[in-house]
Amino acid sequence: MSTESSSTVARVLKPTILILIAIVAISSRLFSIIRFESVIHEFDPWFNYRTTQHLVKNGFYDFWNWFDEKSWYPLGRVVGGTVYPGIMVTSALIHNVLHFFNFPVDIRNVCVFLAPMFSGLTAFSAYLLTKELKDSSAGLLAAAFLGVAPGYISRSVAGSYDNEGIAIFLLVFTFYLWIKAVKTGSAFFGLLTALFYFYMVSAWGGYVFITNLLPLHAFTLLLMGRYSNRLYVSYSTFCAVGTLLSMQIPFVGFQPTRTSEHMAALGVFGLLQLYAFAELVRGYIPPKQFRALLKGGIVAVAVIASIGLTILSFSGVIAPFTGRFYSLYDTGYAKIHIPIIASVSEHQPTAWTSFFFDLQMLIFLFPAGVYLCFKELKDEHVFIILYSVFASYFAGVMVRLMLTLTPVVCVSAAIAYSTLLDTYLETSEHVLASTKPAIAAAATSAPVVIEATTSDSKATGKKTAAKAAAAAAAAAKSADAEAKTHAKSAASSEKKRFPIFNLDSRLLVILQLTWFLFMFAWHCTYVTSGSYSSPSIVLASRQQDGSQMIIDDFREAYYWLRKNTKEDAKVMSWWDYGYQMAGMANVTTLVDNNTWNNTHIATVGKAMSTSEEVSYKVLRQHDVDYVLILFGGVIGYSGDDINKFLWMIRIAEGVYPNDVKETNFFTPRGEYKVDHDATKTMRESLMYKMSYYRFAELYGSGNAVDHVRNARMPAEGPTLSVLEEAYTTENWLVRIYKVKDLDILGRDLKDSTAFDKGRVRKISSLKKK
Amino acid sequence: MNDIKTAANSLLTAYIKDTPKSLKLIDSYMVYVLLTGIIQFVYVVIAGTFPNNAFLAGFISTVASFVLAANLRIQTNPKNASQFPTTSPERAFADFLACNVVVHFAVANFLG
Numbered sequence: 001m002s003t004e005s006s007s008t009v010a011r012v013l014k015p016t017i018l019i020l021i022a023i024v025a026i027s028s029r030l031f032s033i034i035r036f037e038s039v040i041h042e043f044d045p046w047f048n049y050r051t052t053q054h055l056v057k058n059g060f061y062d063f064w065n066w067f068d069e070k071s072w073y074p075l076g077r078v079v080g081g082t083v084y085p086g087i088m089v090t091s092a093l094i095h096n097v098l099h100f101f102n103f104p105v106d107i108r109n110v111c112v113f114l115a116p117m118f119s120g121l122t123a124f125s126a127y128l129l130t131k132e133l134k135d136s137s138a139g140l141l142a143a144a145f146l147g148v149a150p151g152y153i154s155r156s157v158a159g160s161y162d163n164e165g166i167a168i169f170l171l172v173f174t175f176y177l178w179i180k181a182v183k184t185g186s187a188f189f190g191l192l193t194a195l196f197y198f199y200m201v202s203a204w205g206g207y208v209f210i211t212n213l214l215p216l217h218a219f220t221l222l223l224m225g226r227y228s229n230r231l232y233v234s235y236s237t238f239c240a241v242g243t244l245l246s247m248q249i250p251f252v253g254f255q256p257t258r259t260s261e262h263m264a265a266l267g268v269f270g271l272l273q274l275y276a277f278a279e280l281v282r283g284y285i286p287p288k289q290f291r292a293l294l295k296g297g298i299v300a301v302a303v304i305a306s307i308g309l310t311i312l313s314f315s316g317v318i319a320p321f322t323g324r325f326y327s328l329y330d331t332g333y334a335k336i337h338i339p340i341i342a343s344v345s346e347h348q349p350t351a352w353t354s355f356f357f358d359l360q361m362l363i364f365l366f367p368a369g370v371y372l373c374f375k376e377l378k379d380e381h382v383f384i385i386l387y388s389v390f391a392s393y394f395a396g397v398m399v400r401l402m403l404t405l406t407p408v409v410c411v412s413a414a415i416a417y418s419t420l421l422d423t424y425l426e427t428s429e430h431v432l433a434s435t436k437p438a439i440a441a442a443a444t445s446a447p448v449v450i451e452a453t454t455s456d457s458k459a460t461g462k463k464t465a466a467k468a469a470a471a472a473a474a475a476a477k478s479a480d481a482e483a484k485t486h487a488k489s490a491a492s493s494e495k496k497r498f499p500i501f502n503l504d505s506r507l508l509v510i511l512q513l514t515w516f517l518f519m520f521a522w523h524c525t526y527v528t529s530g531s532y533s534s535p536s537i538v539l540a541s542r543q544q545d546g547s548q549m550i551i552d553d554f555r556e557a558y559y560w561l562r563k564n565t566k567e568d569a570k571v572m573s574w575w576d577y578g579y580q581m582a583g584m585a586n587v588t589t590l591v592d593n594n595t596w597n598n599t600h601i602a603t604v605g606k607a608m609s610t611s612e613e614v615s616y617k618v619l620r621q622h623d624v625d626y627v628l629i630l631f632g633g634v635i636g637y638s639g640d641d642i643n644k645f646l647w648m649i650r651i652a653e654g655v656y657p658n659d660v661k662e663t664n665f666f667t668p669r670g671e672y673k674v675d676h677d678a679t680k681t682m683r684e685s686l687m688y689k690m691s692y693y694r695f696a697e698l699y700g701s702g703n704a705v706d707h708v709r710n711a712r713m714p715a716e717g718p719t720l721s722v723l724e725e726a727y728t729t730e731n732w733l734v735r736i737y738k739v740k741d742l743d744i745l746g747r748d749l750k751d752s753t754a755f756d757k758g759r760v761r762k763i764s765s766l767k768k769k
Numbered sequence: 770m771n772d773i774k775t776a777a778n779s780l781l782t783a784y785i786k787d788t789p790k791s792l793k794l795i796d797s798y799m800v801y802v803l804l805t806g807i808i809q810f811v812y813v814v815i816a817g818t819f820p821n822n823a824f825l826a827g828f829i830s831t832v833a834s835f836v837l838a839a840n841l842r843i844q845t846n847p848k849n850a851s852q853f854p855t856t857s858p859e860r861a862f863a864d865f866l867a868c869n870v871v872v873h874f875a876v877a878n879f880l881g
Contacts, residue, residue, distance in 0.1 A: 233844065245875050
């Protein structure tokens with residue numbers, strides 16, 4: 001096939017392949033929809049969904065100024081100023097555009113399918129990014145990898161309507177634009193980088209990663225002596241415009257000029273200005289005089305900068321790093337200082353197995369790709385190296401940051417994989433023809449392997465082949481030992497690429513690589529289907545006969561709340577369920593997943609972990625009508641509130657050390673027990689009572705077993721006097737209690753309950769007589 | 770100190786002699802913008818940052834104008850032509866305009 005016709009074919013094939021990749025990426029994220037239904041997943045997505053509904057219904061300005069009095073009762077929450085509005089605005093825009101063209105799509109479906117749609121775009125931007133680093137075939141591989149890599153799918157399945165769904169696309173695309181800007185030195189691409197950076201800032205808190213990575217790249221290039229006018233143009237455009245734009249998001253506000261996370265960007269910006277000015281001056285005067293000027297300049301700048309920094313840090317203009325940021329450096333920090341951060345499972349350090357689980361063979365190819373970047377080491381390769389180093393570190397610190405690692409792993413794995421393919425699939429025949437005799441000649445005279453070399457472009461192939469042949473011939477003439485060194489130097493002076501000639505060795509490698517690809521695709525589908533496609537508001541389990549059992553207790557409970565409570569009913573629960581309750585049950589919640597007010601959460605923790613008398617006061621103070629808890633003891637659901645209870649205690653103890661003491665919940669042997677051995681404090685805590693209230697009745701006498709903690713429960717269950725059971729779902733997963741009103745006769749609630757019970761007992765005993 | 774003086778002198782003469790007129794025009798604009806920025810900064814040090822957004826908008830407007838003009842200067846400098854094979858002076862000016870439109874749109878929004 002001639003090169004011309006093959007390039008035409010490639011021109012048709014590439015878009016086709018990209019479209020197919022996008023289709024695969026989208027469809028592999030639809031497991032949960034097929035199995036369950038088009039429904040919003042998990043916790044945070046419910047909030048995003050609720051705000052999107054508000055945005056679509058009431059318009060942008062109302063959304064921007066929205067004060068939500070139904071959350072964080074009685075404080076409320078300024079929603080417009082405390083969200084990253086990117087995802088809501090995006091889906092509202094899509095919704096409105098579709099409606100403008102008379103496609104009556106429900107906003108819920110837009111939300112559900114947003115992340116899969118964007119995953120197609122992410123694959124495309126991975127293609128663009130890798131194309132800048134190597135070539136378009138590596139780009140196609142990267143797109144395919146990123147399209148199905150479980151590390152990214154974990155946050156972007158259909159229904160997972162969360163910021164990360166669009167943020168990863170923005171991350172990769174911003175990086176592509178940045179590399180393009182550095183390569184061409186175009187202010188226009190710098191501007192585009194800034195605009196997409198702005199979109200990223202509006203979509204996800206992880207924008208700080210870009211804020212620090214791009215300056216780091218610029219700074220590293222400076223240190224490597226790689227300063228160029230192109231770097232100046234791209235970086236200063238990005239930094240000046242990007243910083244200004246990022247401050248337009250109310251939630252970010254003045255942070256870019258205040259907090260330490262953003263200082264690196266400004267510092268590098270200043271440095272680059274000085275460097276550019278020095279370069280300009282250097283162009284005008286002879287080197288000697290320039291040196292004198294430079295010395296004077298450096299002294300002046302150092303004096304001014306140190307004075308300025310001292311003034312700024314003493315007057316406290318620059319805020320120190322925030323806690324969430326510290327926990328990235330010191331993994332133990334959060335556990336000691338901020339239990340609320342440590343209590344979130346996605347903030348835990350990553351187990352090494354999850355690297356393999358999320359990336360499979362890519363994790364092996366990843367270092368090879370980084371190594372190949374080192375070999376090229378152009379400006380853009382430096383960027384990939386820095387990105388991979390930092391993303392690897394952060395992914396090791398926090399499970400959730402696996403998400404930022406995945407794109408770079410896919411890109412560099414694609415570079416490694418496509419280099420392998422290039423080496424083993426090299427088919428340009430004239431290269432083979434011209435080098436073969438040289439090899440044969442060398443092989444007969446000297447028993448050394450002559451490493452003939454070719455360069456990768458076809459145009460220069462002949463030239464280099466001839467050179468290699470000459471080198472090989474020269475080597476063959478000299479003695480064995482000399483031949484070795486000659487050949488080696490000839491090889492090292494050229495680019496290190498060895499065409500492989502034997503069909504069997506080629507086949508061996510190619511087949512193996514293809515097999516790896518099959519395994520990868522299989523693994524990705526398996527992981528996606530098995531682990532990442534559960535909506536978590538509907539649970540599915542297999543029964544012994546293999547049939548599927550759907551556990552839909554959450555929606556059952558929320559629906560009950562929605563239909564059976566007053567419109568302004570206040571429901572207290574642990575913060576994990578706040579967003580779901582607001583979204584599905586439409587009730588007022590005390591705390592939710594926003595976790596902005598630690599004291600308020602600690603108050604709820606106190607109400608849960610103290611005795612009935614103490615917690616009743618808290619409940620009355622906060623106008624609580626209902627209390628909702630999760631209890632998995634019946635079906636063995638391990639994420640229930642008793643298992644989270646220790647975190648509630650810890651957080652409550654942080655604020656109310658006099659009322660709650662963690663040590664009182666442990667047995668003398670230091671165990672966390674719920675059965676006969678449970679401590680008195682534990683038994684009297686409201687959470688324990690609510691969880692096991694009437695639990696023993698479910699199983700005849702003395703046989704009650706908590707399936708989560710494998711504990712045999714006492715036959716006599718706890719009694720409740722300030723609450724009454726309002727609703728318990730089919731599998732006992734969610735239990736709702738109603739807070740009793742004050743007694744009409746002014747008695748203590750404990751006494752009145754005992755009195756009521758006593759009367760009932762009396763009547764029954766009378767009847768027996 | 771003397772070295773610095775002579776160096777500065779030769780810099781000045783070389784600058785006046787070797788710089789094309791269009792670049793001198795851009796340079797004067799940059800000096801003007803720089804002075805505006807310094808005046809704003811001095812004002813803020815004396816009078817305080819009270820409407821912080823207004824100060825930031827104004828100050829960043831000068832900073833951004835400065836670097837954008839610097840971009841234009843770099844890209845239209847005939848000496849740098851080899852580094853920007855794809856950027857003609859017209860293209861550089863179009864980029865300059867586009868960036869300024871975006872920046873001042875944001876500035877106007879931020880002044881509030």
